[in-house]
Amino acid sequence: VMQHVCLILTPKSAACEALKENQITQDTIICLWADHGWHLNEHGHWVKSTLYEDATRTLLIIYAPRVGERICTTSLVGLLDLYPTLCGLAGLPQPRHLHGNSLLTLMHDPLARVHDAAIIKAQPWIPDEQPTGGGKTDKQAPINSHMGWALRTEQYGYIEWRHTVLHGNTRIFDSTPIGIELYDYQSDPHENQNLANEVSYAGMIRQHQA
Numbered sequence: 001v002m003q004h005v006c007l008i009l010t011p012k013s014a015a016c017e018a019l020k021e022n023q024i025t026q027d028t029i030i031c032l033w034a035d036h037g038w039h040l041n042e043h044g045h046w047v048k049s050t051l052y053e054d055a056t057r058t059l060l061i062i063y064a065p066r067v068g069e070r071i072c073t074t075s076l077v078g079l080l081d082l083y084p085t086l087c088g089l090a091g092l093p094q095p096r097h098l099h100g101n102s103l104l105t106l107m108h109d110p111l112a113r114v115h116d117a118a119i120i121k122a123q124p125w126i127p128d129e130q131p132t133g134g135g136k137t138d139k140q141a142p143i144n145s146h147m148g149w150a151l152r153t154e155q156y157g158y159i160e161w162r163h164t165v166l167h168g169n170t171r172i173f174d175s176t177p178i179g180i181e182l183y184d185y186q187s188d189p190h191e192n193q194n195l196a197n198e199v200s201y202a203g204m205i206r207q208h209q210a
Helices: 012-021 079-090 104-108 199-209
Strands: 004-007 028-033 060-063 118-122 125-127 138-140 146-152 156-167 170-173 179-184
Touching: 012 028, 028 079, 060 079, 079 104, 156 199, 179 199
Parallel strands: 004 028
Antiparallel strands: 028 060, 118 146, 125 138, 146 156, 156 170, 156 179
């Protein structure tokens, strides 16, 4: 069992130097991540609350002794996978309530798959003012407005928007989407061409809605 488990959000170089000085590098797990991405005027947005990849994709770097070095993967993972992964690396039992999957398999085989899809939801922000640097800042949309969900598979990104009404502390969603988006990341990695209205992709949309 590891003696030390550290979740470090300080600069990597300073953290690693401290570990070396204290001679605990081989007994320490380092995990570096962010909770979301950030728009820098992509699609006209300047914050985070969209369902485009610029806002939903984030970095994830894990260092664990005796696991391997410089293993990179493009497999779909989520931040819910961190808890079970750290449990596995530290030799601790996983609580039953966890929803994520351990990434230990990926740390040994970058071609492995731990998820068929990733699901993201967001309360949208709407374009508001013009900041000094150009583009648009965003302000949060009214809570009684709409909510979006994204289903990210290996090749496609499916996004669906629905009206929502707040009853007490419960949100009620309409059964019919008010907007649908579909992007093919092989031909359109920057999500510039919405394929949702293309007849040839009707089957792919039904597959992602199922």
